[in-house]
Structure formats: C-alpha cells, structure tokens
Amino acid sequence: MTGKQTWAIPEGYIPEESTGPEPEMISHESLCVLNTADEDATLEITVYFTDREPVGPYEKTVPAERTEHFRFNEFEDPEEIPKGEPFASVLESDVPVVCQHTRLDSRQAENALLSTIAHPGE
Template sequence: MLGTTTWAIPEGYIPVGSTGPEPELESHETVCLLNAGDETAAVEITIYFADREPAGPYEVTVPARRTRHVRFDELDEPEPIPRGTDYASVIEADVPIVCQHTRLDSRQAENALLSTMAAPIE
C-alpha cells in the first residue's frame, strides 16, 4: 500500500496579505492528499499552536484512487485557522495516504511558492 496513516507538517503560516486575484493568488497553505488505495480515506487534521491548545480535528474525505488539495485557510469547522500565526499540523487517516505541503506567499507581486513532502510517521 502506498503511504502511511499519520503525517506531520511542523511548519505552518498563512501570510496575512496578498496581491493578485483571489482566490487563485491569495496567500495560503495547502495539504495535498493522495489516496492511491481502493477505499475512501477519512482524514482528520489537528492544528497545533505555540501559545494555545490545538484546534480540530478538521474532517475531510479523499475518495479511493483520487487526490484532494485542502487549503488551510478554507478550514472553518470547528474554527478558522488564523492568518499571521505560526502553527503545525498532524494529519491522520484511516487508510494509508501520501501528504505534501505547499505555501503560496503573494504578499509581494513577485509570488513565492514553497512545496515539500510532509513527514510520514510510522
């Protein structure tokens, strides 16, 4: 099976400002979830902060043999993730998945894009 059931992204930050058209060029972070298996994945995302208790879990599903890109700035239940605040995330799924982390920082007209694999936890 491709992937694992627990992933960590220790670095998180949604920039406050943006330039360019929204929503495409609005500053944001995304977790890209790949479910290459034969069963739908039930995924929970928990957000950790430096100065308060964690938020979540945020619940999403990824159908079998599909990908889903989840923008952190669009997660609002149980609460929105604040912009301009350091955070980390733990992604847990009931079947193996693969996770990648991406940030678009468009505070300047010269946009910056960062993408890295999340850390698989075995």
C-alpha cells in the same frame, strides 16, 4: 497502497496579505493528499499553535484513487485557522495516504511558492 496513516507538518503560516487576482493568488497553505487505496480515506487533522491549545479534528475525505488539495485558509469547523500566526499540523487517516505541504505567499508581486513532503509517522 502507498503511504502512511500519520503525517506531521511542523511548519505552517498563512500570510495576512495577498497580491494578484482572487482566488488563484490568495496567499494560502495547502495540504495535498494522494489516496491510492481502493477505498475512501477519512482524514482527521489537528492543528497546533505556539501559544494555545491544539484545534481539531478537522475532518476531510479523499475519494479512492484520487488526490485532493485542502487549503488551511478554508478550514472552518471547529474554527478558522488564524492568519499571521505560526502553526503545525498532524494528519491521521484510516487508510495509508501520501501527504505534501504547499504555501503560496503572494504578499509581494514577486510571488513565492514553497512545497515539501510532510514527515510520515511510524
């Protein structure tokens, strides 16, 4: 198995505006997770804000030996993540996984894509 069970993404921001065709070019934050284990990974994601209590856990599953991309824009339960507000997140998994963070910022026609590996926990 590859990865860790805890990952932190200290940077998050969903732009309020988008340019281009939907749904491909909607500004968004993504959590990309690789599960190389031979069993499904059950994830719990907690989201932190600068001015209020954390929200979560958001529960997600990544099937065995698969990858999944989850858009923070589509997180709904226990509540939607607000656009235009900074946030951070912590992912906890019951099996080791690898986690990456990606943002598509399409507020302008000249789109920007940012991607970085998350910080693994101990």
